[in-house]
Amino acid sequence: MPKTNRKLTRVVIERRDSTGETYTQARDGVLATLTLPETERQAHAFAAAVALRQAHAGEDEPTARTAVERIQDIAAGNGWTFAEAQTWFDDPGNELLCETCGWVAAMACPECTGCGCDNATCTGWRHKEFMDPDERAELERARNECPECGGDMQNHYDCRCHDEG
Known part of the structure; x- marks a missing residue:
């Protein structure tokens, strides 16, 4: 089978899976858009995606447009397909x-206001789980810091307040 037919089949299957059309409807739609210039093809695909979001997600037109733009950004940024x-x-x-801070609902902390902006103040386990390694190290240093001289109280290095006697 020639490569062009395989590519066409993949594109048709991807469209069918993302739109809910039958295979024949998806193939007709793909073939119809192949004759269009690239800019018109992209505009057609965008309009179709907006219409599908309106129909299946029950969104109004501006919300659906914003959602499709965001989805395209996510797909491009991660190397994913639109679906x-x-x-x-x-x-x-x-x-x-x-x-x-970019926190999402799955990261919400039940012990504070819920977002990563509270990393320095909340001791909840979610904050440690979603912190960068640099943030974790900074928090650990702050926790072990002597309030009087600023030295490390964990092992007493650089802490002049520790009584050696």
């Missing part, structure tokens, strides 16, 4: 809680 990015986007655990 994979859409699955990730629609997962309620991936809903963004905080623009500042």
Whole structure:
């Protein structure tokens, strides 16, 4: 089988899986868009994705447009297909809680306000789990720091307040 037919089949299957169309409908749609210039093809695909989100997710047109743009960004940023990015986007655990720290609903801490902005103040296990290694090391240093001289109280290095006697 020629490579072009395999590629066409893959694209048709991807469209069928992401849109819910039958294989024949998806193939007709792909073949119809193949004759269009690239910019028109992308515009057509974008409009189709917006219409599908409106129909299946019950979103209004501006919300669906924003969602499709975000899904395209996620797909491009991670090297995913549109369908994979859409699955990730629609997962309620991936809903963004905080623009500042980037925490999502699955990361929410039950012991504080819930977001990563509280890493320095909350001692909840979620904060340690989702911290960068640098943040963990900084928190550990702050916890072991002598309040009087700033030395390490864990092993008493550089702590001049520790009584050697």
